[in-house]
Amino acid sequence: MATIRELNKWANxxxxxxxxxxRIALGIFLFLKGVSFITDKKYLHEILSSLGNFGSEMLLIHYVAMAHMAGGVMIIIGFLTRWSIWVxxxxxxxxxxxxxxxxxxLANLTQSILAFVVCLFFLFYGSGKHSADYYLKMEK
Incomplete structure (x- = not known):
């Protein structure tokens, strides 16, 4: 816990x-990816079908879409950013x-690697000064 406090102090x-x-762009990207998974289920089905017969495919599609959409919104506003990124x-x-x-x-690989690097950055950096986390911390 002390490490997170030190990281927050440094980030602020x-x-x-x-x-x-x-951070906001990352959240928007993840939210839009979640929306695209819901609107274009065939695309995600094609990706998963290349891995073979997967029984819980629809459950996985809904988990990915909802996690991206909810996590994207939380990252956009800067609320529980580190937790959202862990998900x-x-x-x-x-x-x-x-x-x-x-x-x-190649396009999907590039997007995934870029999103991964940015997520790792914000996992250590936190949500920053212009975020709901910072605002709620200052309200105490």
Whole structure:
């Protein structure tokens, strides 16, 4: 817990608007990915079918879509950012691995790796000064 406090102190001292805009862009990207999984179920079905017969495919589609949408909104407003990113990491790591196990798609691999790197950054950096977390902490 002390490590998180130290990271928050460092992040709040070194915060800037471009980093907050990057956090918001990550949240928007994840939210839109969740929406695209709901609106285009065939696309995710094609990705998962390349891995073979998967029994709980519809459950996985709904988990990924809802996790991306809820986590994306939370990351956009900066509320429980680290927790939201912890939920996103298994999905993003799986997206990276699917490119090597199933059909290789360079665009999806690039998006996944970029999202993974940005998520790792915000996992350590936190939500920053322009966020709901910072506002709620200052209200105490």
């Amino acid at each position: 001292a070194h915060t800037s608007l471009p980093i907050d805009l990057l 996103q990491l298994p999905i993003i790591i799986s997206a990276i691995l699917i490119n090597f196990i199933g059909e290789f798609n």
